[in-house]
Amino acid sequence: MVEKVDLLIKNGYVVTMDKEGRLFKNGAVAVSGNRIVAVDKTSSIEQKYSAERVIDATGKIVMPGIVVSHCHTHGQASMGMPAEVEMENFYDELAKWWWPFLEDQLKKEDVYALAKYAITEIAKNGVTTVDDVMEAPKDLPGVLDAEGKAFLEVGMRGILAFEATERISKENGKLGIQENVNFIKKWNDKPDALLRGVMCVHTVFSCSPEMLKEVKELADKYNAWINLHVEESMYEVEYSKKHFGKLPFEHLRDIGFLGPNVLAAQCVNTSDKEIKILKEYDVKVSHNIQTNMVIGVGLAPVPKMIDEGITVSLGNDGFYLDMFETIRTVYITHKGVLKDQSVLPPKKVLEMATIDGARAVGLENDIGSLEVGKKADIIVVDLNEPVPLNNSNIYGNIVSFGMGKNVKYTIIDGKIVVENQKVLTVDEEKVRKEAYDATVRIWTRNGFL
Template sequence: MTLVLADWLISSADQPAQQGWGVRVVDGVVDHIGPNTELLTTYPDDDIVDAADHIVMPGFVNAHVHLYGTLAHGIPPVEGAAPDGFWSFLEDYWWPKVEDALDIAMIEAATDYVCAEMLRSGTTTFYDILEAPNAIPDALLAQKEVVERRGMRGLLSFEATERAGVEIARLGLEENARLIDSCGPGDLVGGLMSWHTVFTCSADYIVEAFGMAADRGVMSHAHVNEGVHEGEWAEANLGQRTVEFYDSIGVAGPHFLASQCVQLSDHERDLLAERDVRVTHMPLSNCEVGGGIAPMPELLDAGVTVGLGSDGYVNDFYEVMRGAFLLHKARLQDPRAMPAETVLEMATLGGAKALGLDRVGCLLPGWSADLQVVDARFPTPITQHNIADQIVLWRNHSHVRDVMVAGLWRVRRGEVLGADIDRLLAHSREQAVRLWEVGR
């Protein structure tokens, strides 16, 4: 039994922070929250973690990441020039130079390093999407071993696609099924079904994948309208836009996770809300690929469940939150858009809801003890009304002292337990060099 006694406790991003409160952890779950004095009096024999001058709050849920993406950071551009659009980004750069060049050794190295990177910045849960057509079968099972060793809560999937031929298409579905079937109900690691897009997957293939997920009681995921290309392609080839097509084949619903959702028609926005489709938002990577700025304030106002993701681009989740906080204010020319409390909820409880996770994303009795301890020594006083702004605007990974996942400490005093960061970094660089050579 452990008491974590803080200056401030954020038990849930949608509830007021409490000054001088802490949390009691028993057997991997939150047992009690309350004033520090009450916890000390009631549980005098518990181990005590002093979090004075710190905030205790839920660990982040990175609801969309490509762990392998870290190996592409700084990769030489195609023939000395950057891609000039979303389609050229995929066809000339991302597919041939990154995804098609990946092997299991590269994937393992990236997974190990990025898990440590995420832990250091307060992320306790993530959903990863792997597309590496030449690394299957068994790439997901190799990833699973790494994630289990790091002690994170992770959902894994392979981005199945028909773009690489019939054999790879079949292997992609089987890769997802094998991973899902290998996970038990109480495991920290689980699986989702994933396919790429409507322009790389046929209707029959998507319906088959969705049915395989339903048979296994898991959600399905696809990228949706990351730029203008998919919606325009769907209109020209399917006679309707992307979300409309998903609705017509029975996929659009609460068991479907649509990531990106940048370029949406008004009708597509309405359908996402009406069908209770889950959505994940990647504000920084959407800018990097020139996709645009997704209409997340509008989707939130319509009642859509939205989680936040890094896309494997910038994995310090404080930076991702800052992007979400600032970009929408600029797009809408409204400083009231996307308040810090909303962003913090997207980064915690919203992400857990988007992924269909139960009792994750809050620090309430009976919920999983996934938490972070964050430096609260700001140059101005913390109050209930400004604590979310203080966190979203003026913290980063360097301010995270401790991280707990399912009641076990994974980071203490800024150090990832059981991880030699220098070794992980060196190994990642070695594999990145291999990737860059293969992808030339």
């Protein structure tokens, strides 16, 4: 008896990223509704399942969609922004540029348009989940709803976080916290929804210990994840030593903030003794290598963290929309800096982009690998190389030569969102134009246009 399913992807090189690292050279995946119902050799799947919609993945790779564990979609409006300011340190970067000219200018319509553009491009490049950290403190409440609308229209799985801080006032910090609570209440009791809320704060230098404790309590109360930035620059390390007499992760530990539901982005200047703390509390890390490099804050000690057994995932910080580029940058940079070709083998880097990404956002039971029962977040990639692929070179070729433009299909929650580099759910040209108009509005408010 052949069972009818909704979608069959067959004849592909299936890279499951599951615990056993199963690979099927001529493999297939069967999808029913939003779930994977079978992963096996094509011959076995064809005996058991049929579908109206069949994707022939001959010569292509079938793998789990990429998870971006840290993004700021609104960052798209800041690229090349003509603000002439003198910046002496990382704090200036925020206080003289990022906050006044970008985040303080954002209105809901801008948040919506920029998010929609960024996730449309990201989907084309093989991403199926984005953890986005938004800060638009002058247009609360409802910012996350505006952003969520964009995610739902594109069909992107989203973890949406409002970055609460007290940099403007304590009251504004409370509004930010409430924004997250509202979004959590709206979405987190719906296990099949594309959206999920988390608690989120900025940093130890922009949030008081009292605020951090309150956020931790609320995260525990609502059984939610917490996003924050830690140690992106030495400014934060020096600030923490001066004000709290200890390093940032020691401070966070001592106020009871740390736990397995904490996702710390950046961790560039994390010391060896703090890496032990991350391990002890099972804190997850998001590594955003490209922005760390471009603003010159350093290279996170990722190989040490991984050796310690810490979950390290990958983010793009909202700037670099081709995650294959991010994957490759991570793969090559640590080797070069450490003068050691053996660090971060290709399979590990691909795990960081998929199953470890899922773990970092608390969704490892639902996404991150191709396994029966998981949600159908799948990409089909055509590396288009003049070499035969085999079980020894497959991971290396994906991380070394993969590019966003090689992605033929992006399937999110069982739905085909991208086919042959075309996003099926939105009018791409309109989305780009609306993001451009949002950027013009923001730059005009700043007097740049």
